[in-house]
Amino acid sequence: MTDNERAARDQMVDLCRSLFERGFSVGTAGNVSVRLPDGMLMTPTNVRLGDLQADRIAKIDQEGQHVRGDKPTKEVFLHQAFYATRPQAGAVVHLHSTWATALSCLTDTDPDDCIPPLTPYVVMRVGRVVMLPYVRPGDPRTGDMIRALNGEHAAVLLANHGPVVSGKDLMSAVAAAEELEETAKLLVALRGMNMRLLSPAAVDELKTSFGTL
Template sequence: MSLEQTARTEMVRLCKSLFDRGFSVGTAGNVSVRLPDGMLMTPTNVRLGDLEAERISKLDLHGNHISGDKPTKEVFLHQACLDTLPEAQAVVHLHSTWATALSCLEDTDPDDCVPPLTPYVVMRVGAVKLLPYVKPGDPCMGQMIRDLKGRYGAMLLANHGPVVTGRTLASAVAAAEELEETCKLLVALRGLPLRMLTSAQVAELTATFGRI
């Protein structure tokens, strides 16, 4: 099986897993995977649970649609992540409930919107940037991500949902899941005195594990 065929098969499997477990509802959410000659991307208006490998969109290195169904309207977002994060091989954008809830709260810190509550959010997700609201599919979102110059591997789009990158599709999915569970904890614990990991503890995790 070729690299591209393997990537298509894995996209179908992992996207269905996300859908079946409620991380994506309806036709919300989109996923991309880097290829040597371009990228694969979930099509527009298709549920993540209903992907067909041969109909996944393929774009060339310049973002031109070359085969498969029409790609998601968030194509600019995916291109920007893959262009500015050379280590990233995949991007997962969801509208998952708790991450979206956190993105709607007015006092969420835009530069550190998911503080180090647990070791695994540090290890799998890292620092998370909150980006201002623009309508879905607006090319401005791609430019806002480019302006970050690769400093963040995960973002929350205000009033919209999370974007998470990974060195593999499996690691991007795992990070998106970890982010969602951490956001659930943060919203559930809101208003209570929290014990965050210290900067020394975060540094130890980063030095030992990096971002897994």
């Protein structure tokens, strides 16, 4: 095991524990991965994010074979689809966080723009989020739907399920997932009120200043 892989395992333990302790994941829900030069690291199945052990994190090689650690989550294909279509992605975080999942259950959530530009930070860290139709957890069709997006979105909402967020590295992916959840909370809190969203010109300025995801 390389020093870089060891460091990635330790960082996964720390950040996953933080997500769990702050309520972004409950029970054994959610899964996290990090891309490696020779594959990826993946949280194991049926393990709480707060209870990860570095040496037991699953490793998947570039051919998709499980080569080390405990059995990976059944939703490994979500992560593989992001890595296959977004070469800039270095990590993927899938949560069942409360407010983002609530948005995924509302019938009037816009499937083409689930998280409208309420704050500059959701534009900068998350970008435009689309909703994918419901399929059962573990159904590989979700990976097919992510691949069909051709890498155009850094994050998606799975209908009646929760968010999947990619980032250039694990810290960025976690921060983006946190930002998405906080924005979803604001959107639910402001439902029925007259919201002032950022203008298209303001969104364009943010993209010009900070780049697109």
